[in-house]
Amino acid sequence: MDDDRALSRARQADSLIIVDQLTKKFNAVTAVNGISFEVHEGELFGFLGPNGAGKTTTINMLTGLARPDSGAIRIAGMECTRNPKAAQHLLGVIPDESNLYPELSGFDNLCFCASLYGMQKKERRMRAGELLKDFGLEEAAHRKFAAYSKGMKRKLTIAAGIIHSPRILFMDEPTTGIDVGSARHIRQLIAELHRAGTTIFLTTHYIEEAERLCERIAFIVRGRVVQVDTIANLLQPIQQREAMVVSVSNAESDLCSRLAAEFPHLEFQAVSLEHIRVESSEAIHIAPLLRFIENQGAEVTEARRTRLSLEEVFVGVTGIELDAMKKEKEKSGGGS
Amino acid sequence: MKRWIAFWNIMLKDMRAYYLKPPNISWGLMFPVAWTGMFFIKSGRGMDSILILLPGVIAISVLFGTTSMLAVTVTFEKKNRSFERLLLAPIPLGLLMLAKTSGAILFGVANAFVPIVLALFLTDLSQIAWITVIPAIVLIAIVSTFLGLFIAVSVSEVFEAQTFSNFFRFPMIFLCGLFFPIESLPALLHPLSYLLPLTYGADILHGAVNGKSSMPLGLDFCVIAGFCVVLFAISLRNIHRKWIV
Numbered sequence: 001m002d003d004d005r006a007l008s009r010a011r012q013a014d015s016l017i018i019v020d021q022l023t024k025k026f027n028a029v030t031a032v033n034g035i036s037f038e039v040h041e042g043e044l045f046g047f048l049g050p051n052g053a054g055k056t057t058t059i060n061m062l063t064g065l066a067r068p069d070s071g072a073i074r075i076a077g078m079e080c081t082r083n084p085k086a087a088q089h090l091l092g093v094i095p096d097e098s099n100l101y102p103e104l105s106g107f108d109n110l111c112f113c114a115s116l117y118g119m120q121k122k123e124r125r126m127r128a129g130e131l132l133k134d135f136g137l138e139e140a141a142h143r144k145f146a147a148y149s150k151g152m153k154r155k156l157t158i159a160a161g162i163i164h165s166p167r168i169l170f171m172d173e174p175t176t177g178i179d180v181g182s183a184r185h186i187r188q189l190i191a192e193l194h195r196a197g198t199t200i201f202l203t204t205h206y207i208e209e210a211e212r213l214c215e216r217i218a219f220i221v222r223g224r225v226v227q228v229d230t231i232a233n234l235l236q237p238i239q240q241r242e243a244m245v246v247s248v249s250n251a252e253s254d255l256c257s258r259l260a261a262e263f264p265h266l267e268f269q270a271v272s273l274e275h276i277r278v279e280s281s282e283a284i285h286i287a288p289l290l291r292f293i294e295n296q297g298a299e300v301t302e303a304r305r306t307r308l309s310l311e312e313v314f315v316g317v318t319g320i321e322l323d324a325m326k327k328e329k330e331k332s333g334g335g336s
Numbered sequence: 337m338k339r340w341i342a343f344w345n346i347m348l349k350d351m352r353a354y355y356l357k358p359p360n361i362s363w364g365l366m367f368p369v370a371w372t373g374m375f376f377i378k379s380g381r382g383m384d385s386i387l388i389l390l391p392g393v394i395a396i397s398v399l400f401g402t403t404s405m406l407a408v409t410v411t412f413e414k415k416n417r418s419f420e421r422l423l424l425a426p427i428p429l430g431l432l433m434l435a436k437t438s439g440a441i442l443f444g445v446a447n448a449f450v451p452i453v454l455a456l457f458l459t460d461l462s463q464i465a466w467i468t469v470i471p472a473i474v475l476i477a478i479v480s481t482f483l484g485l486f487i488a489v490s491v492s493e494v495f496e497a498q499t500f501s502n503f504f505r506f507p508m509i510f511l512c513g514l515f516f517p518i519e520s521l522p523a524l525l526h527p528l529s530y531l532l533p534l535t536y537g538a539d540i541l542h543g544a545v546n547g548k549s550s551m552p553l554g555l556d557f558c559v560i561a562g563f564c565v566v567l568f569a570i571s572l573r574n575i576h577r578k579w580i581v
């Protein structure tokens with residue numbers, strides 16, 4: 001117990017962001033409801049939740065665009081609840097929507113953003129040039145931002161958020177709504193920034209993205225943080241479990257319940273009429289399973305082992321069905 | 337130091353992006369010319385009336401030049417969310433808003449010189465007390481810019497900003513003694529006149545150009561300066577309350 005407390009004190013010491021009981025209401029809507037979490041120095045921290053969960057509202061409060069109704073925020077040891085300006089020089093913010101100046105060129109936009117953080121002219125121009133090159137926007141450097149495509153706009157918005165090399169970077173759904181190639185490029189960039197020591201606070205509703213990139217994750221649902229832990233710890237309970245999907249045709253509708261009666265140590269779930277999901281904390285032996293299904297008059301067309309991932313953990317913890325998140329994903333256009 | 341780099345660049349960016357654009361420059365030129373021409377023809381009194389009209393035309397040019405700009409630099413940027421960048425920057429809100437308005441103030445001062453240069457070609461301006469006119473122009477530019485700011489932070493759409501500012505601007509042409517003395521207005525309107533900052537600016541200009549001011553110049557200057565402080569403070573408070581939600 002004492003060890004635990006010592007550990008949490010040590011953690012607190014290297015916590016760059018400490019959020020305590022933060023609440024924000026918009027009239028009748030409680031957007032953020034008493035959330036608490038910490039982000040450590042150099043960490044890539046994921047904030048994972050469905051639409052309307054309160055992710056953007058949380059970022060806005062941490063960065064000074066929204067005023068909390070109650071709770072406390074400390075960033076780098078500074079009290080920021082009432083005085084959000086205190087830590088703003090340490091922050092970089094990449095908003096969910098591009099909000100650069102349409103009438104300025106890409107290059108001028110970057111230089112202007114750098115000047116807001118007090119960077120000298122020579123340095124600004126050099127960094128802007130480098131970033132435009134890194135993001136493959138060299139050719140468009142002197143075109144107006146208004147004439148950029150959606151993906152180009154997103155890239156320039158990211159460049160604008162990191163031009164002053166912030167110690168803490170907030171990214172609000174950086175890969176939503178852009179094509180697969182650009183999204184991959186952005187994920188690589190996030191990983192690079194992380195390696196270079198930037199503390200990153202990333203919101204997303206792509207579970208795979210969070211699993212692949214982040215070290216620790218908070219699940220946020222309807223304004224509440226329902227769990228915060230490292231990816232390893234979150235995955236731990238499912239690590240020993242096995243899962244497979246069996247595709248069948250001509251199956252009776254009660255096949256699942258018959259399977260459950262026959263194999264009590266396995267869990268069955270009908271994903272659809274043709275697909276049955278099997279999960280177990282013990283080894284799943286395929287042959288008896290297939291024999292039983294065929295004896296029931298159905299035909300097995302495919303049986304495939306699947307890896308259990310953070311998705312299952314998320315569903316288990318939040319009770320939000322994967323379908324709901326998947327639908328969002330399709331709407332906003334492609335994950336990985 | 338870092339803050340001043342930000343201040344300077346915010347001002348420069350607004351000038352490059354908005355004020356020095358051809359449509360704005362031609363608007364800045366056309367507007368005073370049109371007003372001068374209109375009043376000149378209307379009064380039909382020949383060249384010597386120019387000095388009588390000049391203070392009013394200067395004040396109007398500044399008022400319209402500055403207030404229209406704030407609808408763009410503030411309301412429009414709020415609408416397309418680029419204003420959030422400024423709110424996220426490590427600059428105190430007061431300094432930020434000074435940077436956002438200083439471009440408009442300079443634009444207003446420049447506008448004032450259009451009718452002055454025109455008049456220079458048409459008549460003799462040697463009787464004008466420039467030492468009073470210049471600071472008066474600067475103060476009028478500041479107070480009308482802050483009036484524009486006050487309007488810009490009270491509305492959320494660009495067109496609302498235009499409508500709302502016309503609601504202030506057009507009555508001011510008549511109520512502030514720009515072209516005819518306040519005394520010639522119905523007595524009922526007098527209190528209204530004295531509630532408008534431009535009344536005091538116009539009074540200084542009349543005094544400096546024609547030697548006919550109705551109040552002590554010192555008082556005029558103090559009242560305008562007071563309006564500047566109050567309008568700016570209210571605007572800051574509104575931004576704080578309404579934009580940082």
Ligand SMILES: Nc1ncnc2c1ncn2[C@@H]1O[C@H](COP(=O)(O)OP(=O)(O)OP(=O)(O)O)[C@@H](O)[C@H]1O
Binds near residue numbers: 050052205
């Ligand atoms: N300015 C506002 N006024 C009123 N309600 C708001 C405002 N901003 C957010 N909300 C509400 O607060 C809740 C949380 O919104 P928020 O934008 O933080 O969600 P999010 O997790 O970022 O969602 P998304 O994935 O769609 O971006 C929503 O119900 C939203 O309608």
Ligand SMILES: [Mg+2]
Binds near residue numbers: 055056057096172
């Ligand atoms: Mg959001």
